[in-house]
Amino acid sequence: MKFLALALLLTTLTPLIAQPKSSWRSATSAELQNALPARAQVEKERIETEMRTASGIINGQGKIIAGVVLITAGYSADGKYSHYFLVQAPITIGDIALPAGNYVLGWQRSGESLIVKFYDAATGEERGTATAHRLPTGSRVESFRIWPPSDHSMIQIGRFTLSYTPGA
Numbered sequence: 294m295k296f297l298a299l300a301l302l303l304t305t306l307t308p309l310i311a312q313p314k315s316s317w318r319s320a321t322s323a324e325l326q327n328a329l330p331a332r333a334q335v336e337k338e339r340i341e342t343e344m345r346t347a348s349g350i351i352n353g354q355g356k357i358i359a360g361v362v363l364i365t366a367g368y369s370a371d372g373k374y375s376h377y378f379l380v381q382a383p384i385t386i387g388d389i390a391l392p393a394g395n396y397v398l399g400w401q402r403s404g405e406s407l408i409v410k411f412y413d414a415a416t417g418e419e420r421g422t423a424t425a426h427r428l429p430t431g432s433r434v435e436s437f438r439i440w441p442p443s444d445h446s447m448i449q450i451g452r453f454t455l456s457y458t459p460g461a
Contacts, residue, residue: 317441320349320359329349346437358379380394386456386457398412409424424455434452
């Protein structure tokens with residue numbers, strides 16, 4: 294009887310033990326520093342990043358999704374790009390499915406929302422457009438923040454947010 298109970302317990306727990314940890318959490322400053330470049334390759338330019346604005350999430354396998362503000366003054370980006378975005382695990386933002394890769398994003402104000410465009414960092418090819426919506430009054434303004442899915446599943450740019458779903 295004890296053997297049967299032990300076998301049942303092991304059969305029940307084995308799938309839980311064998312599953313890879315897939316929870317996402319906020320990345321630490323050190324993890325962001327290691328993952329994000331001090332100068333991001335954007336088309337033919339290497340644009341400096343503002344590391345104090347870096348934010349990201351990381352999963353149990355060490356895959357990170359992170360972003361940082363680009364210092365674009367004096368570059369040919371000409372307002373087209375505002376942020377560098379590193380994706381090591383697939384992510385869907387609005388209706389845009391982004392595979393692992395390096396991206397840049399830029400935004401334009403449109404009434405009470407932002408129109409956010411995502412581009413391939415190396416080529417400048419547009420990957421898609423999403424609409425960021427204004428946060429309720431009284432919410433904290435962030436230059437850039439990726440909230441872990443357990444908290445909000447949103448990317449915050451200033452007073453605006455985009456919803457997202459991380460992949461595995």
